Amino acid sequence: MKKKNLLVSLCLSAALFLGACSSDGSDTADSTGAATSTTSDQVTVESIKKAGVLKVGVKEDVPNFGLRNTETNEIEGFEIDIAKKIAGEILGDPEAIELTPVTAKTRGPLLDNGEVDMVIATFTVTDERKETYNFSDAYYVDAVGLLVKKEKGYKGLADMNGATIGVAQSSTTADAINAEAKQYGISLKYSEYATYPEIKAALDSGRIDAFSVDRSILAGYLDDSTEILKDRFATQDYGIATKKSNTELATTVNDLIKTWRADGTLDAMAKEWGLSE
Incomplete structure (x- = not known):
């Protein structure tokens, strides 16, 4: 018992210089994290x-x-x-x-x-x-595409100057489309949504003119009123x-x-x- 008390006293005295320690004298990380190992986090x-x-x-x-x-x-x-x-x-x-x-x-x-x-x-x-x-x-390898309402009559991105395109939050889709749009000299607007069903709902309600993401994903949202345009933008490696x-x-x-x-x-x-x- 006396040995342990002495160890605790020494440890507390040394804490000003060496950092914190436990009651049984074992080392612990100091406030700077210098003694902390990241191995356990891996x-x-x-x-x-x-x-x-x-x-x-x-x-x-x-x-x-x-x-x-x-x-x-x-x-x-x-x-x-x-x-x-x-x-x-x-x-x-x-x-x-x-x-x-x-x-x-x-x-x-x-x-x-x-x-x-x-x-x-x-x-x-x-x-x-x-x-x-x-x-x-x-x-899997894909490419960005455009899902539109058939009634719009779009043949491709070149027809869509001024259109509003729905994309997923934090996606790279808008960058891929903009790179292609520059070649046609057109400007586009974008609306971001948290989920793909929300983008499709926005397309169905007319709040956006196109739903854009990778073509294989768009295929899952096709219905009788929509079509995927032939345009393909930027290879997408998953x-x-x-x-x-x-x-x-x-x-x-x-x-x-x-x-x-x-x-x-x-x-x-x-x-x-x-x-x-």
Whole structure:
């Protein structure tokens, strides 16, 4: 007891110079965080195995990629199948996954704060985004398109000077369209929405003139009153995103995607959902 009290006294005296310590004399991080290790914050294959679950951010409003089934309340689609396949490889159980719905605006923050281990959510790979996140090789390649009302009579983007186009918040869609619009010498306006169903509702009500996102996504919102124009803007590579510090997990995921791309697994999975690049 006396030895412990002496240790506590010495520790408290030294705290002014060496930082805080615990009552049993073990070191703890000081207020500057200089003694804090970031290792525990990293998500690794081993930490996922210990947790027994793979946490994945996915879309729930994109037909064929990630869409909530209103009858079963389950999220289904190509990207969900990829998530399950990764869980099967890491955990030996494709159902050992926890799916968190994300939007273009929320998927980054949820990855940043550790609520998800990875994001598989029509996340387009760009040089700017690669500065913030790790991205796998593309598991799907698409291009930006335009969904319009047939009654408008548009033949292509060149006919749409002054039109208002609905896009998702935090997406790269507007940049892709603007680059093409400059070639035609036209100007456009944009309205941002949180979800794709909101954009489609805005199109149906006449608040916008076009709904723009990747063509495969637009295909899920086609109906008798709408059409997808032939225009294609900017190739969109979809990659699996992981936190920048989680390099080991990123490497593992990328190796899987490379293998499944090479052996035709991804193509077969995409075709099951009516998708073709």
